[in-house]
Amino acid sequence: MLTEVKNQLHVILLSVKYNIMREMTNRVTFLMNVSFMMLNNAAFIIQWMLLFRLKSDIGGYGLNDVMVLWGLSAGTFGLAHVFFHRAFSLPDLIIHGKLDSFLVQPKSVLLSVITSATSSSAIGDIIYGYMILTIFNFSFSNLLLFTLFIILGALILTAYAVIVGSLSFWILRSEMLSENLNNIMVNFQTYPDGIFKNVIRFLLYTLVPVGFVVYQPLKIILHFNLMACLGVLAFTIGICLLAFFVFYRGLRRYTSSSLMSARI
Amino acid sequence: MDAITVNQLSKTFRVKVKEKGLKGSLKSIFQPEYKSIQAVKDISFQVKEGEILAFIGPNGAGKSTTIKMLTGILYPEQGEAMVMGINPALKRKQLSYQIGTVFGQKEQLWMHLTPYDNFKFFGTIYDLKDHEVEARIEELKQVFELEEFINTPVRNLSLGQRIRCEIVASLIHRPKVLFLDEPTIGLDPVVKENIRALIKKMNREYKTTIFLTSHDVGDIEKLCKRIIIVNHGRIVLDDSMENLKYHYLKKKVVELKLRDAVDLSDEDGITVLKSKGNNVKLEIDTTKKDISDALKLIDADNILDINISNIPLENIITEIYKENRQTLMKGSDTP
């Protein structure tokens, strides 16, 4: 059991290493992708500086707090896409029968699939996340918490993508739907939850669980609370288990593109 | 012992039926209609350990679906398959240590890495120790003659070299059964011959059971002792290559170049395939008429040139496909 986990981890790390090597074959493109993503994120500082000119608190936060929120968002997004980029294009793999080669390997299909590609610009996101934390709210304990929460957040984002992506096993045209749901996750991440009212806030902790990805972590970084920490951890474990369950349930219905393209 | 046993295996796909036009598109969104297509119907067969089996059929016959059920990619709907005593549907991981797969059209190698790094990666996937992998790579390198390009990135290799590496990658973990789906597709004749020789060698040296699908008759003829033909999801023929040939070799093709034209169309046991002036092509059924009797019908002085040959395997297979379609149609006519 233990060696099995060790071997699985070894394969994952090797995959990610090779993925990044592949992205780096063209160094200029690679560096441009990384730096443009950082610039992209930095551009939104202007938006918040303008908004905070109009009002000194937005959703109960000041500029520094919103920036840390941005850092958390960039960090979780970046980490998820560096390690598990393929989770976000799962519908394409399912519909076009690209899971075959993973199914004949003696490793977890889900883990092999989602680690089979990376996004170079996501590296820029991670760097940006840490830069933001360093500039706007640095302390050693914050660094540790930040690292912990972007790992958990990346796992939640990935698990969520796997769940909505797996819908393609059942519903043929759900590609756009899952893409939209993933976009919503990202969209809400960069705005303070304080601006939303009750029902929406409830949705943000359930249907689109942005709350556990960034809102709770930000609150914990600002005012440490062990129970809340454990809550985020429990949710992460829960949604990861659910992702495995849904994916393997759907896998039984996998058709390997055999007759998918047939149009009558 | 049997390497593969398949018992009444079936698989049905549900396909969305879409009507034409905007109205059809809208309808298919809100009220989709489905149609069931049975890709594999009640297939049963066995493959012995160490055997090389050709599993062939026209496009859409159910070949790939069967191979995918045997390798654990697809769940069977009914029936059961056992590969090396393991049920692919239930113990996919356990099975994968026993089998190797090469899908000619789908690449499993990392293009930007060298074959050597790729093999190391596959070694890790199959939990091999470093020294084990290295010894194995060394061994396969000799057998498959990879020295030349083992350190060149895969994307810079020729198609033939790539296929060779694909096969080697699937052999890293010493599989007992190897599934080859169209291994020689798109290769030139010399490389094809090369790959075939390697497959044969592998079968001989490692006693690997080989399950091969191909559209290339050469692959089948040169490699396989046994052949299974599927069509419309059913097995239409399961026989040794020898029997197949013997059965169909009862017919001979005789090509003649004559001084004067002769009419042979009324003779029993002779079918005129082609007749163009003084050139005639005949098919002679040797159960009804011996070759010598047939030739007696023509004056020896009249023959300028003669060529007697067997029916090519390709035609035999095409004929089996057609026969099968006719019997199917006959079957559906009778109420």
Next chain:
Amino acid sequence: MRKYLFICKATLMESLQYVMNIALGFISFFMMVFVFINLWNYIYSDPSKLISGYSRGQMIWYVILTEILWYGTRNRTLTVQISDDIKSGTIAYGLNKPYHYIVYIIAKHIGEIALKFVLFLGAGLVIGLIFVGPIRDFSPLRLPLILLSLLLGILINSFIRMAISVLSFWIEDCFPFHWIYDKLLILVGIMFPVEVFPQWAQPIIRCSPIYVVSYGPAKLVIDYNYSTALEILLAQLIYLAVSFILLMLFYQKGVKRVNVNGG
């Protein structure tokens, strides 16, 4: 002219097939608008307050309108297709065909976005009416001018995008330039009206194309007066001419380059 109308019509018919995809695209659009509704609701804690001269309703309508322009006119034909055509040499093959490539692309683009834009416009209006209510002092008499300004804005935007894509004749990848234009549009044109920016930045923004592509049409809807209308339309006409001339100039130079180098 008839053949271009035909191209336009054919692509429009084709886009009818993808109504469902467009409808799903609404989700992103709606979310963006929804976030801004909440954001402005929070910032306007006192609903009767004016910020930079705008009421809460006007501010939200502004975002709805600019987002319609953004989502409703996005099209890969202007970016990816032109670059691909240039890099693959398709343009060289098309040179001897009896149509002008640039006009062909414009016709195709308009055919592709027409339905999408109308659907987004409809959806945006519904969302606005539900969440904010009708625009204050809106008079249907202004519609012709507003529609003209919208059309001009869309055209200028297309010309600018195409001019950027045509740079593919000289540079390997014009994605960074599209990206910069995108960011400028989002930050300067879509989220906030010019008046929200600091005093020193406003004249710069007013001179930029963003002012005529995004701010202009939206401003006419939410806060109409005769002199701004004139100013915006005049600026749009100037930009229309400038962007078109630049586009054609780039294109002619680029094509010549292909002829000289033989593709």
